Amino acid sequence: MIRTHIIPCQLAKEQADAFNLASGRVYTGVLISHWRVVRKKRIWLSEKAGTRWSDHRTTASLHAHSIDAAQQGFYKACRTTRALRKAGYPEAKYPHWPKKFRTTIWKNTAIKHEGQALLLSNGRGNEPITLLLPNHLGDVLRVLEVRLVYDKRARRYTWHLVVENGKQSKAALGSNVVSVDLGEVHPAVVGDEHESVMVTCRERRHEQQGHAKRLATLSRALSRKKKGSRRYKKLVRAKSRMKAKHKRVMRDMEHKVSRAIVEVAVERAANTLVIGDVRDIADEVALGKRTNQKISGWNHGKIRAYTTYKAEAEGIVVVLQEEHYTSQTCPTPSCRQRHKPRGRTYRCPSCGFQSHRDVVGQVNILSSFKYGAPGHIPTPPIIKHRMPHNLRLMRRRRDTGQALAPVARRSSGPREAAGL
Ligand SMILES: [Zn+2]
Secondary structure, three states: OEEEEEEEOOOOHHHHHHHHHHHHHHHHHHHHHHHHHHHHHOOOOOHHHHHHHOHHHOOOOOOHHHHHHHHHHHHHHHHHHHHHHHOOOOOOOOOOOOOOOOOEEEEHHHEEEEOOEEEEOOOOOOOOEEEEOOHHHOOOOEEEEEEEEEEOOOOEEEEEEEEEOOOOOOOOOOOEEEEEEEOOOOOEEEEOOOEEEEEOOHHHHHHHHHHHHHHHHHHHHHHOOOOOOHHHHHHHHHHHHHHHHHHHHHHHHHHHHHHHHHHHHHHOOEEEEEEEEOOOHHHOOOOOHHHHHHHOOOOHHHHHHHHHHHHHHOOOEEEEEEOOOOOOEOOOOOOOOEOOOOOOEEEOOOOOOEEEHHHHHHHHHHHHHHHOOOOOOOOOOEEEEEOOOOHHHHHOOOOOOOOOOOOOOOOOOHHHHOOO
16 A cells, blocks of 8 residues: 655755755746747647756756656646646646745655665765654555655655555455544544444544634734744744644544544444535535634545545445435434434424434435435434543553653752752
């Protein structure tokens, strides 16, 4: 299976900058010569001709295939524009801005794998870079590509490693169908006709609100400073650092939630995972300020993407299911009345049925997939809970079998330590 791993970069900022500066120069070289030929000769150069035309602009500090990658970047962007225009977006523009920096790419021909380290070649006469692999990547089969990516928010460089880990996707354990309802308060309810598992993550709201609060405090402080001053710059840095951390925490939660979804699907012996399609939820108008704010809390696209690749590794096929009226239809087969729930509990005014709102959504998605309409499957008798991101458990000190170092009391200042 091919996977991308992001690991911290130990290169000095100047060294990393130099690489991406060189890549930016190569990219800009192609861009400039391409548009110059278009302007003067009215000829649209092919990728082959264009790269050859601009080869004299290349720099000697990169591996030949890294140079290729930067050149290909321009033509790849052209292809994207063409595809977009064909798909009905005539406003899509061809790449025309020069780039100062560009992510440097080492292709597999420039990568040598030696034990725990990768040697990244930079062309003849240049020192290769030694990149130490973290322990969990020590036994990868092949490294297909290495990218030197600047994380704008965190203001630091990271390595993106594309690796073939040699693992095969497993075969599905059974032929069950499991459905998922992605929600706002609870990230997901997963289950079939017999059992529902609510994947909860209370820390998400905590993180979201805390982040908004801290951001507001910083923005307030920032508005009182003179633009461009030392304090101003310091606060701007603090703000982007905070945003970077928030992004990391959210990403971690999204990964853990998607892992929990797939775990339940495996336990229920599924080979099909039906996900309620919430893609157009943000497009609906007049949701109101509060709801709009809530909806932005989870990145459902990411949870879906993470779930999809994790499920595929377990041999489970992911299907998107239209979720019309799945949250409103009463799941009692003799009733099937539509009713908009208020709050977290679904109460049917016609038959008195009561259940958790997200569980109703989950069985109705399953029903829509199996029978073409919601309301054909009653809610399962067993409802369980799962907390994949539990701070209290995560912070609990693991028993390593080693004696703990004595913890210093907070009040013990230097005076007390000196025996005074
Ligand atoms: Zn009912």
